[in-house]
Amino acid sequence: MANLGDVRRAAFGRAQGAQHYASHFLGLNAAERHKKLVNDYLTYYARGGDARDAAGSSAPVRTDADALVEHHRFIRDDNDDSNASWEVRLAKRYYDRLFKEYAIVDLTQYKQSKLGMRWRTAKEVMAGKGQFVCGAKGCDASDGLCSYEINFAYQEAGERKQALVKLRVCPACAFKLNYRKEKALAKAADAAAARKRKREAEEAERAPADPRVREALEFVQKYAKGGPAAAEGIGAADLERAAGDVAPPPAAAAGTAGGAVAAAAGVGEAAPPAIITLPADNSVWEAKPAQEAVSETFEVGTYLWKLLCFPKQNKQPYKYVSVFLGYPEAMFAPHNLSPKATFKLTIKNHKDPKKDFFKDSTHTFVPEQVDWGFSHMLPLVDLNMGYLRDDGTLVIHVEVQVENPLYLRFSASTLSRDFLALLDSPGATSDLTLLAGGRSFPVHRLILTARCPYFKTLFESGFGDRGARELKLGDADPGAVALLLRSIYGGAAACPSELLKPAAELADQWLMTETRDGLYEAIAEASSSATITADLLWAESRDGSGGGPTAAALLGQLEAKYVLFAAHVTMEDAQALAESNPELAGRLLVAAAASRKG
Structure with missing residues (x-):
């Protein structure tokens, strides 16, 4: 029969063992417990354990993440799956669980033209990331998404590869995606503006010092382009003689003023122009591609119209000014009351009126198509050729003729x-x-x-x-x-x-x-x-x-x-x-x- 001391020592041993187990094992996860048990076995029970303990060496542990990093491929082929090791099988199983219709893109280094792409996981697909939400990493925008097909060139496993990848991103991320092209376009526009300023400076240096000679030269230049004085025999040949002339005679000056007044009256009789204002700096090139400017509402033929302008085009490739004529109330009008209009859109050239750029069309404004116009109206690179005023304003005129204005239609007899x-x-x-x-x-x-x-x-x-x-x-x-x-x-x-x-x-x-x-x-x-x-x-x-x-x-x-x-x-x-x-x-x-x- 055990005495009291043996019983106490046994109870104390069990308590100490339970405390040791709780402090050394319960706080460890499954992988750490496995490593500790294996290490204890090799240290205390395996043959040669004393030498291993003295050396203090331990074999490196290779995790699943290490295997995925080494064997994962953006696009796998048969050669990648030829090896039957567990690491390759693990990478293949992970690859098969990805969704490869749309990709996720990392644009953190877009200014260095470096992009990172990966496929979507099941959690991202259920959240709409990459299809209904912008596919850029860290961007949650869902408005104005555009689809792109990118020729993605990348380096993987020591090889240069490329693949066509589909992306859906918002306009702001689309600008980052095409950052190099956008900057090249802005640089070309700046260069064109610099050349224009240089030409104007050179012309100012060559201008005669005498103010009367300058006035005579401006008079001849103005009317040599087709004004009233051209019919009287003034042409380009008179430009050279203008340097020695004096100011224009009073009769010619009076004719000039009268012509200007007549031109202004003609403009006043026409429909007022819709004016779209673009900033004079380069911020328009940094704006969202589908940014829209809308004119004031104007009435023609009992209908209310609006002029819509996309300074940087309403769709790809974002290299043109887009202009449309809109009839917003068309979505509520029955087809038999839909107006049919013939219209002419003109972008004014402030340097040479003869170079005004215009396009015309005829369209019936039905509920399915409430606006009509031209997506490729004018190339952006041509804006600095006289189409922008000095304050950065783009002036667009529209002439509208409605073929069937709104009247109540009743049956009418020939009598x-x-x-x-x-x-x-x-x-x-x-x-x-x-x-x-x-x-x-x-x-x-x-x-x-x-x-x-x-x-x-x-x-x-x-x-x-x-x-x-x-x-x-x-x-x-x-x-x-x-x-x-x-x-x-x-x-x-x-x-x-x-x-x-x-x-x-x-x-x-x-x-x-x-x-x-x-x-x-x-x-x-x-x-x-x-x-x-x-x-x-x-x-x-x-x-x-x-x-x-x-x-x-x-x-x-x-x-x-x-x-x-x-x-x-x-x-x-x-x-x-x-x-x-x-x-x-x-x-x-x-x-x-x-x-x-x-």
Whole structure:
């Protein structure tokens, strides 16, 4: 039987062993525990352990990371997989788990033209990195991504290799990717500007010192290029004689001033130019490739237009000025109301007007294509050849001619001119007077019966109004009555925006479906962020009062337009919409949220 001392020593030994295990093993990971056990075995139990311990040597440990660094290849081939060692198999297994559709690029040394690329991992693919998010390392931009196919030349395992790799990067990283070409382009532009300044300095040195001689020389140079004086025999040969001439005679000077005034008047009569301002320094070359400049809105043919300019082109290769004519409201216009315009875009040359650069085109601005123009309008290298003013301003003129301006389209008889004459001057031929809003409209029963289903039903019925000399139209808007009467008599008139809704309601009451549908289309097109709430409530009331499928279509168009204008609708309008029609407000709120989520 063990005595108390043996029991205490055994308990103390177990406690000490447990403490040693916790302090020496539990704090180690699996790899460290394995190394310690192997080392203890070799040190204390293996044959020759004393000599090994005395020498203090230990064999180097080769990890999986070391094997991957040595045997990984950017693009593997059969020769790389010919070795069957575990390191090669490990590298092959890691390579097969990478996604090689798009690459990740390291642009930290882009100024030295050094790039690093690798394939994407599964975690990056699920996060959209490299496809929906910029593929540059450390960049999380997701707007304006562009795809590139890069001929990637690299050195691997002592060999020079190259491969075509696809990248998707943002405009800022695209500039870094093409840094050498961008700097070369900027350098060429600076060199062209320096040559221009040198030529101007040389011309200033060669200019005559006498101010009267300089004035005479400028006069002859100006009109030798085709001005009024050219018709009087002044040409390039007179330039040499100008150095000995005096100032131009009073008669010639008066002709010069008159010509300048006439030219200014001609410019004033044309459509005002849209002016795009570029900075005078080189910052435009460092900007994002797809940076856009937009002119003020101008009106031609009852349509509102804008001029769009991409100083550094809207797409690759980013070597041209891109100019487009835009009709933003085309996305809301039905195809039968889409304007067809012939336009001419001109980039002014401030050094020689004869070198103005222009292009023209004809286009129908439909919802699928709201702007049209030229991506390759003018090469960037030509900007310093007189197209930029001294303050760095690029002036672009646009001339627009609309072939089918917006009018309400009604069916018109070949006798419409005569019928309209009867409406304007009825005389004794009128046999009925319509009364509305304190105004009277002398009309003809026969024409109303033939052209309007409402009056035909009224006159052919047995009601007491059918034989009356005067007919009251209740609370009908007199302006709408005048507009619809011109339609009935065969005329086509432009409808003011304030009469669109009253005219549509009256056309629906008079059963003039074609005219009503045309007015509905005009209401949808004329709606803006300031009127969209009132237009929606009115269209909802028309849809609920039996306005037919056309009223439902109008309501759908206005709801889609509200989603686009949601950010510009005032809080007062939104509250009024919610109070007047909570169901409609809720439907629009859901549509706007779905649009932002999409």
